[in-house]
Amino acid sequence: MAELASKEKKKIQKKIQQLRAEIKRHDHLYYRDSRPEISDFEYDCLKNELLHFESLLPEAAGILGVGDDRSGNLLTRKHYVPMLSLENTYNLDDVFDFGARIRRLLATEKDIEYVVEPKIDGLAVNLIYENGQLKYALTRGNGFEGDDVTDNVKTIEGLPLHIEDVHHLIEIRGEVYMDCEIFQKINTERAQMGEAIFANARNLASGTLKLMDSEMVRSRHLKILLYGIGEGNNWEKQSEIYSFLQERGFASQIYYHIVTNLDDSAAIIRELDGERKRLPYTTDGVVFKVNDRALQEQLGATAKAPRWAFAYKFEPERAETILRNVTFQVGRTGVVTPVAELDPVNLSGSRVARATLHNADDVAKKDIRIGDTVIVEKSGEIIPAVVGVKLENRPECGLEKLNFPTNCPCCSARLIRLPSEVAWRCPNADCPEQIVQKIVYFTSKTAMDIDGFGEAVVRKLVEIGRVKTPADIYMLKKEDLYQMENFGDKSVNRLLSNREHSKKTELWRLINGLGIPLIGEKIAKDLANYFRHWNALAVASVDDLGRIRGVGQKVAQSIFDYFRDPKNLDLLEQLQKIGLEFEEISAEYNPHFAKKIFALTGTLQEFTRGQAKALIEKNGGSVSNSLSVAVDVLVAGADPGQKMDAAREKNIPVWTETDFIANLSAVRKEA
Ligand code: IVH
Secondary structure (H helix, E strand, C coil), rough: CCCCHHHHHHHHHHHHHHHHHHHHHHHHHHHHCCCCCHHHHHHHHHHHHHHHHHHHHHCCCCCCCCCCCCCCCCCCEECCCCCCCCECCHHHHHHHHHHHHHHHHHCCCCCCCCCCCCEEEEEEEEEECCCCCCCCEEEECCCCEEECCCHHHHCCCCCCCEECHHHHCEEEEHHHHHHHHHHHHHHHHHHCCCCCCCCCHHHHHHHHHHCCCCHHHHCCCEEEEEECCCCCCCCEHHHHHHHHHCCCCCCCCCCCCCECCCCCCCHHHHHHHHHHHCCCEEEEEEEEEEEEEHHHHHHCCCCCCCCEEEEEEEECEEEEEEEEEEEEEEEECCEEEEEEEEEEEEEEEEEEEEEEECCCCHHHHHCCCCCCCEEEEEECCCCCEEHHHHHHHHHCCCCCCCEEEEEEECCEECCCCCCCCCCCCCCCCCHHHHHHHHHHHHCCCCCCCCCCHHHHHHHHHHHCCCCCCHHHHCCCCCCHHHHHCCCCHHHHHHHHHHHHHECCCCCHHHHHCCCCCCCCHHHHHHHHHHCCCCHHHHHHHHHHHHHHHCCCHHHHHHHHHHCCCCCHHHHHHHHHHHCCCCEECCCCCCCCCCCCCCCCCEEECCCCCCHHHHHHCCCCCCECCCCCCCEEEEEEEEECCHHHHHHHHHHEEEECCHHHHHHHHHHHHHH
């Protein structure tokens, strides 16, 4: 390359500095905070841009680390063998170049066997087994040391805590992820509660893995797929590692092919791209690994990534369109969300005319204006999102900066922002839009399930002043309903019969439907299961509430406060007068289990841990992972662990498996 003029060099140097700072900031947001602001694709583009500028100015090239996910509030521990990253590309031609490079490095013209597998969009963990026992689970951290997340990883179902006949120290590596289905469920609940939703399953999995409360982690059902060995790798082929993991009972297996060369890589990528929609986890690409371990060793690694593996990444589905308007939506808890109204475009097979703009900060940062050409993306997210703006398409005359409202678009109350939140909220409990959304939620499928009260009907009823609280739904007369558009005898009767039907339902439906801040379907079910009657829930102390699995301090306080607000007590009294009746979740009331907290240790002969837990819960108890003073009973199977000694020390009653079975059948006997 011709000598660069010094002015030019300075410009490039500055660009390199800017890009490095920008990448570092995004690394922090992604790895440490699990809260990325840009998509993976945008991030990879930044990295490529940096590589490009660095190639123009080799003297300025620096080493880009592998990122750093250490959160700063967990203990850290070193990996025996560093955890590297993968070189990746979005370009199919590069796949052949990788192949050619590998042949060149190995000085061979022969075919090389590859294992081809999905690239899982989760977060990397290192499981350290000593003498066959799972001793530590660490995140990748900075590649050399990671956060200790052992207790949380142990909650993953199907992950063997012991592997037979492996006596040497072994590091098994893989990806922790969250099933798409569970992700959607949690996000839907969060959105309904007015909390910020997670952009994708990866962020939620990563945030979950770093929680302090292992019981909360358990309730989120993380999963794991394993794809490599660090220390203790004495297999001859990569594929043998997968057979070994399968034999030793690692629950789910990575889906892989073996190919004898890369000639058909385009076809394989296409096949996996088609397959991935059916996989229960999000994949963001395809990983190619040299199968022969001796060749892997020979190829070695750079400071960042092994030379024997690389990834082809799928481009997210995105499209350009014009932003026609921005509307502001008020949710049932008052959160105001900006929504993009777009010229419709096709994206991942559906027509997209609206997309979320997340929050005011995001809009300001991206400097999105009405009339702009924007980029809409749908990748693993449930809701399409505006991820960027094409400034070069902005008309020369300019466009007006977008103003986020300072007042509620519905009731004009001044919006407020709590210090710990990104969201702006309408503080007015009488805000008509909040009332509409609250009632729509109350009648929805995950609450009282009164079919027929859709948003349009509720809006009209609120508008004409017939409905203000959920109790008003039950006061509606036939005449009120005839005022609804297109409502004839048939629809009115159906609605009234649905409403009647909803009076006898499960307790959790009411608890969820009330819209107590921070309570969603899952906690509502746990609360109903534990308290059995809403009166018991209403008088529970913060301490009582805190004893329930999955209920932390903040949630306990929120429930407590709700039942101290006279307005809410009025509502409950009205509902009671209406004659709501609740079915018990469990038909059996078993005094040996009801409201008690159990811990388990040792091996039970008759039940798996999961079965024992389900039985305890069915009988009205709950199960704690650790033996704290809150535990009422320890159930001890064969070869009990340290929990047994601890229980004796703390004077916690211990049941043998025979006691456990006897107490389980007690209901039937005593009945
Ligand atoms: S092998 C030494 N296989 O992608 C290289 N990694 O972008 C070890 N990942 O840090 C990685 N699926 O967290 C490998 N099938 C797979 C993978 C995979 C996802 C992750 C892993 C890695 C990152 C690099």
